[in-house]
Amino acid sequence: LPKNIGWIGLGSMGYPMATNLLKKMGDETQFYVYDVVQEFIDKFVKDGAGRVHACGSTKEVTDKSDLILSMVPEGSHVRSVYLTPDTGALASDLRSKLLIDCSTIDTGTSLAVRAACASQHPGAHFYDAPVSGGVLGAEKGTLTFMLGCAETDVNFPLLNQLLGLMGGNLFPCGGPSLGLTAKLCNNYCSSLITLATCEAMNIGMASGMDPRVLANIFHTSTARSAIADDWNPVPGLCPEAPASKGYVGGFRVGLMAKDLGLAVESAERVGVKLVLGREGLGVYREAAGDERYKDLDSRVVYRVLGGREDW
Numbered sequence: 001l002p003k004n005i006g007w008i009g010l011g012s013m014g015y016p017m018a019t020n021l022l023k024k025m026g027d028e029t030q031f032y033v034y035d036v037v038q039e040f041i042d043k044f045v046k047d048g049a050g051r052v053h054a055c056g057s058t059k060e061v062t063d064k065s066d067l068i069l070s071m072v073p074e075g076s077h078v079r080s081v082y083l084t085p086d087t088g089a090l091a092s093d094l095r096s097k098l099l100i101d102c103s104t105i106d107t108g109t110s111l112a113v114r115a116a117c118a119s120q121h122p123g124a125h126f127y128d129a130p131v132s133g134g135v136l137g138a139e140k141g142t143l144t145f146m147l148g149c150a151e152t153d154v155n156f157p158l159l160n161q162l163l164g165l166m167g168g169n170l171f172p173c174g175g176p177s178l179g180l181t182a183k184l185c186n187n188y189c190s191s192l193i194t195l196a197t198c199e200a201m202n203i204g205m206a207s208g209m210d211p212r213v214l215a216n217i218f219h220t221s222t223a224r225s226a227i228a229d230d231w232n233p234v235p236g237l238c239p240e241a242p243a244s245k246g247y248v249g250g251f252r253v254g255l256m257a258k259d260l261g262l263a264v265e266s267a268e269r270v271g272v273k274l275v276l277g278r279e280g281l282g283v284y285r286e287a288a289g290d291e292r293y294k295d296l297d298s299r300v301v302y303r304v305l306g307g308r309e310d311w
């Protein structure tokens, strides 16, 4: 593995992911890091005990590193990281460098950034590698990586080894941007399973059922899902779930609204008929736009749907 690692974006996910890499890579590995928030850089530099170096721009990170990871919120941030004149990654000489973007963004932006890297710096290698598993998975190093390349890709063995330090599962998804496609399909499904679970639990409770009994029935029947079992949107059913802690922690509802919106856009682009996605997106957008809910876990849509918490 390269000895000079660059990291851009030290937020809720980036920070614990980079921390795992720092711990698991040898003492000779140096890290060059940048975030628009100086305090995140300072904290990571402090953790790094001499192995982490603060940079003033993405360009400085890419100048000093051979392999660069980015973990920022949206497509506009990825464009800014890579394409900003003079201070973005493309202002560096990227030949023979590996660039791995782990952000969940639209496939169009990812393909455009990849094309810009390849045309301006032949020999640069850009990959989409979004993750699933949340902040907890990032902390434990058990993320699932969805990688936008084939298993036969020349860099696959290295990517497999490197991302394996932060994750438990890695899937080569076949080609550029297909890692993102996989991620958006996953979140399309899980966001809508959440809404279906909210609605079904509401039907049961309004009809007089104990939600615990209903959740146990789901667990041994065809409504079984990770959402019902581990992330149940009804407070009090899963003690460790955000719903049981006032919807604090977990996966911010605005991020789910973003991902579901991107999945709906993908469906439109590839001509897939949807009956659930747009309707569901409206509910997530309503929650994300509500001061009371916007900073809470995505399962807070249960409140938008008027779910009971006093059972």
Ligand code: NAD
Residues within 6 Å of the ligand: 008, 009, 010, 011, 012, 013, 014, 034, 035, 036, 037, 040, 071, 072, 073, 074, 077, 080, 081, 102, 103, 104, 105, 131, 132, 133, 134, 135, 250, 251, 252, 255
């Ligand atoms: P976050 O907002 O906590 O962190 C993003 C970080 O990027 C921030 O520290 C921000 O300052 C920094 N940043 C923004 N623009 C930048 C720029 N131009 N240059 C340098 N730094 C910049 O977000 P997060 O929760 O870490 O999510 C990051 C990505 O991971 C998103 O695309 C999200 O959808 C995806 N994701 C998040 C989770 C989760 O549970 N939070 C799970 C899976 C995937």
